[in-house]
Amino acid sequence: MGSEIKLKGDRVIAQVPSIKDKALRINLNENIYGTFAEIGAGQETVRHFFRAGGSSGTIAKAMSAYDKDFSDAVYGVEKDGRYVTENRLKKMLSHEVDLIEKRLNREKHPNKMFFSYANTVATIDFAKQFKGHGWVGISYQIDPNEDYNEIILHIRFKETDAKLQQETLGILGVNLIYGAYYKYNDPKKLLRYLYDHLDKDQLEIDTINFSGPRFADVDNRLISLQLVKNGMTDAVMFNPKGKNILPAAVLYKKNILAIRGSFRPVTKVNMDMYEKSLQMFLEENKVEKENTLVIFEITLSNLRSDGEIDEKDFMDRAELLCSLGQTVMISNFQEYYKVVEYFANYTKARMGLSMGVNNLVDIFDEKYYRHLSGGILEAFGKLFFRDMKVFLYPMLDENGEITTSESLKVHPRMKELYKFFKFNGKVIDVEDYNPENLKVFSREVLKMINHGTPGWEPMLPAGVSEVIKEKHLFGYDPSKTLVE
Incomplete structure (x- = not known):
């Protein structure tokens, strides 16, 4: 798959690297080294790295614990008996990160930035009643001396052919790994780049969460807003703690x-x-x-x-x-x-x-x-x-x-x-x-807050005015006074 040119009107705004070029750039970075664990759709992501060349410096291990009993033996048994879950993906990432840390000597590899990429998916069923979905994620370092960052997302397949879904998953995986290492400083752009060489009628991303030292200032509620704004999904949800949650x-x-x-x-x-x-x-x-x-x-x-x-x-x-x-x-x-x-x-x-x-x-x-x-x-x-x-x-x-x-x-x-x-x-x-x-009308309350007009606090539920004042929400400015 070759490079694409992104246009804005008649103006070229970006030359999109091909999937092979992305995989090759990762492979040629001598400090990026990690494992691939893929369940449910074959080893669709890692094959791009094998084919790109120079993969021996990147791929520590690639595995597909396809058999359920074998998967349970490696990652443990889920209480609900399900395999395509966020909890399963997190177990996979944690397990693989622990292994790479145990098996490789940091003194021997002082500059290595370790990563673990994983996915657990269910592609379309034989009767074509359920199109399939999955969890995809990466746990990785930007600095060998830093803790791991994590990007976890949930996808829904829109294609009606298992082979096409597998190919789509592979492209998404490469985009995620590439974005994690080269676009981490701008999560909004990283989000958009997940669709490089993909169309929105192939794949829906309905949940994504960023965590770790490089994403300490990222508010996942704002990221979830981008999913809807960019047309990646129709609706997103987040809980009282501000964590994006899977609607399904x-x-x-x-x-x-x-x-x-x-x-x-x-x-x-x-x-x-x-x-x-x-x-x-x-x-x-x-x-x-x-x-x-x-x-x-x-x-x-x-x-x-x-x-x-x-x-x-x-x-x-x-x-x-x-x-x-x-x-x-x-x-x-x-x-x-x-x-x-x-x-x-x-x-x-x-x-x-x-x-x-x-x-x-x-x-x-x-x-x-x-x-x-x-x-x-x-x-x-x-x-x-x-x-x-x-x-x-x-x-x-x-x-x-x-x-x-x-x-x-x-x-x-x-x-x-x-x-x-x-x-x-x-x-x-x-x-x-x-x-x-x-x-009580919210537009009137908002106007009072903006203009510094007193008396709006009793119109709000208990504790809300304190939050507005403490965090200066909706243009609240304590220095404002009522202008007659």
Whole structure:
């Protein structure tokens, strides 16, 4: 596979090295030395290094513990009996790093930068029902005297042929190793370079985490945002500790309650909506607390400012939601039915959407569904035919009247459709709310914070104003004073 030229308009912006050139550059670096352990799809990555030439100075060992019993004997038995997991990959990396450290004398090889590359994957099954997925990672040194860095990612194959998937995996592996050594100082670029000589219809990367001394300043939440921004995946999730988590793992067979918002900043309205909706959701049949996951979702369109994504603004929101112990999802789903479809890939359990009146009115606006051949009816079929309900939080209108599901107004053409879903119990009003919260609007709070206007703190959940002040989020500046 030869070099590629990347263009921006008519301008050449980069000459992309071929996969052979990347492997050869690694091989010709006399200080890079390590092992390859690949399970499930053959030795697809290491073969590129063998073929490039000069591999004896790079490859300490290459193995494929393909047999499950043999794999268990080498890496231990997994409690859940599964092999294609993050935990399995971490065990592989740890085991191989330990071996290379034990077997090679540091005094004899003072300049060697050791690495261990590993993958554990399942390619497409014979019936072609499951396209396959896998975990890929590298544990490596940039300096012989430094601790190891680690890059771990999860992939989903999109191709429908096992051989093609194996080839794709091999190219990805070379890109990862090359990027780890030559692009580590810019993780955002490293992320993009993972797709060199690959198309996004071949492979999806839905989770990635960087760790180690060279990535001490990397916030993995910001990296997960890049995955969605670059079109590498449709949605990413991170936990309250800020670690990127695999959606499939946390959503699997769960009851899901999702709350969409800008959370700029998160206010008492958001938390009241969350608490009251969750209380009602848990009272539903077939919903058990221990099997329920609440997700605060932010759409990519909600993060754009003048066409560009404001990363500082995103991190401010993420910081607050994590401080409140919430699981956050960033998606490129503008329409709600796409969110529900996404969740339905991983669970058949009951779902709930918590939203305000304005959001529900938007759902019944036909302009959002003109791209669908079946229009709004197709969208509503995807949205409401599942075991899903909307928990509707009321709104205070400009006349001081409270709008609920009984009094909201949709387009005249949508009235009967709305009545149908309302009559069938798909839309339920949140009743036990705090009326004082209806006077709180996040855009007003944000303006007060920016302008130094006093009195915004009581509009936020306990502890949130302290976080904003301590970390100077959303443009907070203690030196600002109110200008009349």
